[in-house]
């Protein structure tokens with residue numbers, strides 16, 4: 001079988017759409033006005049992705065406030081926040097360029113999504129002629145909505161975590177029911193869990209193992225056949241062309257991450273200094289049998305934060321080298337991250353989000369072609 005390819009999830013939103021999100025926050029437009037632009041951008045994303053030759057397509061998350069908050073709020077500023085949440089939660093991440101992203105905070109039970117990713121899948125299925133994938137958020141990210149210390153009166157932590165796993169399971173099942181063929185779970189908090197950033201207390205609490213165990217409660221609810229098409233994405237962040245945890249030694253995560261019983265992994269690598277060491281670690285720690293399913297390792301061969309477009313030849317070389325360490329039947333090709341996980345992302349290194357959108361398509365095309373060349377060279 002040729003080396004498979006897959007996107008992580010997001011594409012830069014057109015500047016006009018980004019401004020509409022802000023106009024909604026300021027009461028200048030109605031939700032329907034925003035939705036009209038979201039639909040246009042979603043259709044355009046699908047159409048252009050299909051032209052790149054990508055196997056699975058989606059809307060590039062054009063309708064989502066962010067990869068983490070789509071179930072909870074219509075905009076990053078908290079317009080349309082779900083029940084039982086307040087806007088002033090803890091930092092999810094503080095990025096290297098100094099900007100931060102904050103999560104909402106759960107104030108009482110029960111915890112319920114106000115929007116499921118299957119809503120997007122249903123629409124995307126209507127517009128796509130190719131198979132559809134969808135990214136969803138992890139239990140371990142949702143866990144950070146609960147106060148780090150202490151308990152909410154009347155809503156114990158354990159009960160909250162039960163609700164989180166239930167909602168995440170429902171999110172994934174509904175995506176498949178709506179026709180998605182692949183669902184990947186975003187796990188950007190994995191590498192950040194070892195950062196020990198004094199400004200962001202949860203990163204100093206050694207929570208990685210807890211994250212993994214919570215996420216396995218989710219994976220345990222799916223059969224091995226189902227888990228073949230349920231993935232995990234790891235990265236050091238990617239927002240406004242900046243990262244949040246690239247300096248955290250990768251082995252701390254990679255030595256543990258494959259304990260999660262997912263069927264595939266979308267693994268940032270193109271932006272690493274020593275890519276070969278990452279291939280080696282992935283080869284060492286990934287498993288042929290994760291509770292009945294082989295772990296297919298999609299290596300990041302494209303850097304979405306860098307406007308320079310990788311050539312298909314470069315992609316090919318990276319994959320051929322990776323195949324020295326990872327069995328080729330468990331090797332795939334992906335991007336290091338989504339191209340714009342948050343709805344407000346001006347892509348400063350690119351000059352504009354509209355230009356970054358064009359660049360993203362060129363990069364995805366190069367990845368698809370590079371994977372084809374590598375498959376040819378490796379005889380698969």
Ligand SMILES: [Zn+2]
Nearest residue numbers: 188235337338
């Ligand atoms: Zn990412």
